[in-house]
Amino acid sequence: MGTGSSKNPDCSSSHGSDDREDQGGGQLYVSLKMEENSYLLKSELIPHVYGSVPLVGSWDPSKALAMERESSSMWELSFVVPPNHETLDFKFLLKPKYSNSPCVVEEGPNRLLTGGTLQGDARSAVFRLSGGEVLLEYRVFIKADRVSPFDLAASWRAYQENLQPSTVRGIPDVSMNSVPESGTENCSSASLELDLEHYVVPAPTTSANSGLLYAANMTETPRSLSHANAFSKAAGGASHPVSIGVPTERPATIKEMEVIVPDPTIVYSSSGIVESKSVGTLSSLQKQDGQRGLFVDRGVGSPRLVKSPSLTTFTVDQNVHSEAKDPIPAAAGAVAAAAVADQMLGPKEDRHLAIVLVGLPARGKTFTAAKLTRYLRWLGHDTKHFNVGKYRRLKLGTNQSADFFRGDNPEGIEARNEVAALAMEDMIAWMQEGGQVGIFDATNSSRKRRNMLMRMAEGKCKIFFLETICNDRQIIERNIRLKIQQSPDYAEEPDFEAGYRDFRSRLDNYEKVYETVEEGSYIKMIDMVSGHGGQIQVNTHLTPRPILLTRHGESRDNVRGRIGGDSVLSDTGEVYAKKLANFVEKRLKNERAASIWTSTLQRTILTANPIVGFPKIQWRALDEINAGVCDGMTYEEIKKNMPDEYESRKKDKLRYRYPRGESYLDVIQRLEPVIIELERQRAPVVVISHQAVLRALYAYFADRPLKEIPHIEVPLHTIIEIQMGVSGVQEKRYKLM
Numbered sequence: 141m142g143t144g145s146s147k148n149p150d151c152s153s154s155h156g157s158d159d160r161e162d163q164g165g166g167q168l169y170v171s172l173k174m175e176e177n178s179y180l181l182k183s184e185l186i187p188h189v190y191g192s193v194p195l196v197g198s199w200d201p202s203k204a205l206a207m208e209r210e211s212s213s214m215w216e217l218s219f220v221v222p223p224n225h226e227t228l229d230f231k232f233l234l235k236p237k238y239s240n241s242p243c244v245v246e247e248g249p250n251r252l253l254t255g256g257t258l259q260g261d262a263r264s265a266v267f268r269l270s271g272g273e274v275l276l277e278y279r280v281f282i283k284a285d286r287v288s289p290f291d292l293a294a295s296w297r298a299y300q301e302n303l304q305p306s307t308v309r310g311i312p313d314v315s316m317n318s319v320p321e322s323g324t325e326n327c328s329s330a331s332l333e334l335d336l337e338h339y340v341v342p343a344p345t346t347s348a349n350s351g352l353l354y355a356a357n358m359t360e361t362p363r364s365l366s367h368a369n370a371f372s373k374a375a376g377g378a379s380h381p382v383s384i385g386v387p388t389e390r391p392a393t394i395k396e397m398e399v400i401v402p403d404p405t406i407v408y409s410s411s412g413i414v415e416s417k418s419v420g421t422l423s424s425l426q427k428q429d430g431q432r433g434l435f436v437d438r439g440v441g442s443p444r445l446v447k448s449p450s451l452t453t454f455t456v457d458q459n460v461h462s463e464a465k466d467p468i469p470a471a472a473g474a475v476a477a478a479a480v481a482d483q484m485l486g487p488k489e490d491r492h493l494a495i496v497l498v499g500l501p502a503r504g505k506t507f508t509a510a511k512l513t514r515y516l517r518w519l520g521h522d523t524k525h526f527n528v529g530k531y532r533r534l535k536l537g538t539n540q541s542a543d544f545f546r547g548d549n550p551e552g553i554e555a556r557n558e559v560a561a562l563a564m565e566d567m568i569a570w571m572q573e574g575g576q577v578g579i580f581d582a583t584n585s586s587r588k589r590r591n592m593l594m595r596m597a598e599g600k601c602k603i604f605f606l607e608t609i610c611n612d613r614q615i616i617e618r619n620i621r622l623k624i625q626q627s628p629d630y631a632e633e634p635d636f637e638a639g640y641r642d643f644r645s646r647l648d649n650y651e652k653v654y655e656t657v658e659e660g661s662y663i664k665m666i667d668m669v670s671g672h673g674g675q676i677q678v679n680t681h682l683t684p685r686p687i688l689l690t691r692h693g694e695s696r697d698n699v700r701g702r703i704g705g706d707s708v709l710s711d712t713g714e715v716y717a718k719k720l721a722n723f724v725e726k727r728l729k730n731e732r733a734a735s736i737w738t739s740t741l742q743r744t745i746l747t748a749n750p751i752v753g754f755p756k757i758q759w760r761a762l763d764e765i766n767a768g769v770c771d772g773m774t775y776e777e778i779k780k781n782m783p784d785e786y787e788s789r790k791k792d793k794l795r796y797r798y799p800r801g802e803s804y805l806d807v808i809q810r811l812e813p814v815i816i817e818l819e820r821q822r823a824p825v826v827v828i829s830h831q832a833v834l835r836a837l838y839a840y841f842a843d844r845p846l847k848e849i850p851h852i853e854v855p856l857h858t859i860i861e862i863q864m865g866v867s868g869v870q871e872k873r874y875k876l877m
């Protein structure tokens with residue numbers, strides 16, 4: 141039975157065993173916990189699990205699965221053992237958090253789980269550190285339950301409370317194939333070589349997708365640089381002008397990035413709060429109705445997302461606290477801000493809005509700003525990201541020490557205000573040329589600075605503050621370390637510790653004078669990444685995870701050239717479904733969790749059918765654009781019988797709405813909850829959907845302009861892999877047939 145081949149685990153080895161035997165049927169849900177009994181040393185050591193099956197690294201310590209903190213003393217990890225690995229040998233090991241020193245494997249024999257039963261009685265895990273002198277002991281709790289595939293999928297955390305019974309052709313909304321469908325084997329490894337690279341095809345090149353699609357380093361560059369080629373002119377004669385003639389569109393380097401976690405796209409923790417207040421300039425908007433709320437037709441299986449952030453943002457702050465226990469979608473701060481923007485701009489496209497970020501350094505402001513920019517652009521608002529740090533670096537250079545940021549350094553304060561004012565001037569100038577939403581990214585940490593910005597905005601644009609507050613020391617610590625590694629401010633600093641000390645003292649200087657926002661209109665994001673009392677959400681978004689987008693296999697209607705409909709797959713489409721299953725198995729074989737999302741239409745469900753081992757979710761929001769009265773017709777028939785409709789669509793495909801059907805803009809709107817859920821997911825997702833829908837989803841990730849969406853190439857039988865990482869979004873295409 142199973143693999144269970146017990147190699148002697150050795151921390152320095154990196155070979156694996158994958159001698160699968162297919163038993164079929166079994167599905168073990170394993171839950172492992174480790175409890176610390178003292179904090180001594182342990183906070184620096186992350187417990188991991190590794191063992192005999194590929195899922196837990198095939199005895200390769202570098203592929204061991206990390207446990208996550210469940211509470212201050214408890215670590216947790218749960219996973220599903222694939223059906224053909226009913227026997228699982230494993231061990232716990234400790235990996236140092238920050239250094240490269242070797243990991244430490246627990247003492248004693250391997251732990252053995254056979255058919256859901258734990259052999260032996262080891263209730264603790266003992267580790268010997270520092271050459272055997274220090275003994276660390278953890279209590280361990282191991283639980284294995286045999287679950288039916290359906291139970292497993294249905295109990296899947298993200299969807300636990302959100303399922304509605306399906307009325308669609310008797311197919312469950314959530315399902316999980318535990319056994320390969322008969323016939324799947326025909327198209328096994330033989331037809332799809334192991335080397336997935338063999339199937340890579342170039343993505344259609346656009347200015348936007350040459351490698352890195354969107355990242356925070358694409359923020360605006362001072363106009364004075366692009367217009368006059370001399371920054372110092374517009375800078376009001378401030379000291380030390382830097383290089384003249386830096387190209388505005390110069391290629392980004394990682395070091396230029398201002399990417400900082402925490403990532404606000406992480407699931408809300410129990411204590412995650414979005415506070416909002418609408419006063420002054422926004423008050424008149426409270427009267428607007430909620431018709432333009434963000435969440436429209438969530439579709440089957442979509443999460444029940446409390447209530448539309450666009451409504452919440454207009455309530456008084458306390459109301460929102462009471463909602464904090466609910467699973468508000470991740471990125472909600474950004475989404476809430478987007479909703480405000482959406483409401484404020486409304487149908488009158490000539491309005492201008494400045495979203496001014498506020499927060500201490502290392503609180504994720506730039507990350508939020510970049511996300512917000514992409515999201516608002518996707519919604520169709522002309523949006524730009526102005527990063528004051530970039531202005532400062534271009535004007536004053538990258539080597540400002542912590543003293544420059546002292547609250548009692550008048551020259552420093554003046555120079556910083558000057559660059560902030562310059563960025564604000566640029567933003568307003570851009571708005572006067574038609575720009576709609578400016579994201580103003582700086583600490584803006586004193587009331588005086590914010591007053592200056594409000595004065596500058598008077599009569600020119602509306603303004604609201606988006607404050608990010610994080611009280612979790614661990615997260616701040618991690619962000620600081622990332623900052624030293626990634627910020628251009630420390631690019632020239634070879635000594636990490638020196639950089640660390642300098643940034644710490646910069647932070648102290650900011651903390652001394654920081655004033656939380658109490659004026660104007662604001663949204664506060666408070667501890668959105670962390671929680672207390674066992675709810676720490678670790679930002680696994682730091683690890684890139686793929687999103688695979690594909691159309692269904694060719695359908696019978698595709699063969700006939702008929703649009704819409706709900707036909708089954710053609711023979712070619714069925715071959716694709718098998719190849720896709722094979723691809724997914726290989727591409728995601730090292731992932732401990734992933735899910736398959738389809739629409740509710742047969743052609744996507746059937747395409748997903750041969751994929752085994754992952755939960756499948758149907759979303760009505762992923763259904764193809766509704767062609768209304770044209771559903772089931774060919775384009776030729778529409779042209780002949782409804783020439784006006786045909787011409788109107790040709791003229792403006794983005795806005796054209798099929799009679800009794802939908803437009804691309806409608807599709808974009810109904811996809812919002814899908815986007816939010818995709819952002820929130822920490823595991824890979826395979827989205828099997830349709831041409832129009834995938835164009836809209838792809839455009840979001842690729843940051844493609846709205847007007848291009850209906851024309852984006854999304855061919856059949858091709859997988860678009862989107863990699864979501866801190867440094868931006870990357871794309872790879874595989875053509876399987």
Ligand SMILES: O=P(O)(O)OC[C@H]1O[C@@](CO)(OP(=O)(O)O)[C@@H](O)[C@@H]1O
Nearest residue numbers: 691698702703704764767830831832
């Ligand atoms: O917006 P256009 O370019 O017509 O593309 C959308 C059309 O794509 C089709 C195929 O022609 O999608 P699908 O992949 O779901 O079959 C039609 O059903 C749908 O109406």
